[in-house]
Amino acid sequence: xxxxxxxxxxxxxxxxxxxxxxxxxxxxHPGGSLGCAEFFTVLYQEVMDYSTDFSMDGVNExxxxxxxxxxxxxxxxxxxxxxxxxxxxxxxxxxxDSRLQGHPTTHxxxxxxxxxxxxxxxxxxxxxxxxxxxxLNNDDKLIYSxxxxxxxxxxxxxxxxxxxxxxxxxxxxxxxxxNGKQIDGETDxxxxxxxxxxxxxxxxxxxxxxxxxxxxDAIKAGxxxxxxxxxxxxxxxxxLHTEMGNxxxxxxHTHAWHGKAPNDDQLETxxxxxxxxxxxx
Numbered sequence: 001x002x003x004x005x006x007x008x009x010x011x012x013x014x015x016x017x018x019x020x021x022x023x024x025x026x027x028x029h030p031g032g033s034l035g036c037a038e039f040f041t042v043l044y045q046e047v048m049d050y051s052t053d054f055s056m057d058g059v060n061e062x063x064x065x066x067x068x069x070x071x072x073x074x075x076x077x078x079x080x081x082x083x084x085x086x087x088x089x090x091x092x093x094x095x096x097d098s099r100l101q102g103h104p105t106t107h108x109x110x111x112x113x114x115x116x117x118x119x120x121x122x123x124x125x126x127x128x129x130x131x132x133x134x135x136l137n138n139d140d141k142l143i144y145s146x147x148x149x150x151x152x153x154x155x156x157x158x159x160x161x162x163x164x165x166x167x168x169x170x171x172x173x174x175x176x177x178x179n180g181k182q183i184d185g186e187t188d189x190x191x192x193x194x195x196x197x198x199x200x201x202x203x204x205x206x207x208x209x210x211x212x213x214x215x216x217d218a219i220k221a222g223x224x225x226x227x228x229x230x231x232x233x234x235x236x237x238x239x240l241h242t243e244m245g246n247x248x249x250x251x252x253h254t255h256a257w258h259g260k261a262p263n264d265d266q267l268e269t270x271x272x273x274x275x276x277x278x279x280x281x
Contacts, residue, residue: 009277017077021093031257033074035242052083054111067123068148069103079112121154150182164235165204181255213242
């Protein structure tokens, strides 16, 4: 097992990857990617049981599904640095004919990616299908997923959330990136959703709040708690309270960097706040 310091160093390098990828093509979504860097690091470096000898079936291994696919930079960085494909391939992000498209897709056959998730709101439904397949195959591994809080404004989520509890799908851990921001502003201003925890609980889910959603140890504890609650007849939801743009001071506390790339000077400033730890691609 990695130490907290090692996981923090990994996260710092992931932040550099995100910034450099988006800057290179002047396109992409750094805000949410930076906000979820710690979560992805803990999930792939510490929690999930998986093989980098990738197959779409994923038999006898934990599976992850990214529903809010616009935060692909963090996903690609962690997949590459976890051994799914060469780190050097990060330099092809959003290029024509690249396997690393702006939103993850499957026809490029990028190892680690099991669904196309450019359209928001669909991931939860896929998660439930994968979870039921695990049960039918007597496969006791778990399904993990990540969803945006603004994404919950899509109605299909709530059909899936209702289905999950009604069918007692208890081999899933669905995490909500609760940063309170989306592309057009604060989620409460765009479409106020009320108490998200109470909503999930009203739909029959077991809910865990991770208030320090950018803290390595808090994320580890939250995921461990969630895993201990699986198999008890209820789907599990983690509400991960993150800061969009975390780790870059001028990108934090605003929705402005949801989908905007830094210019040359901004990149230099951001990278100076996150010195290389594992080596750039």
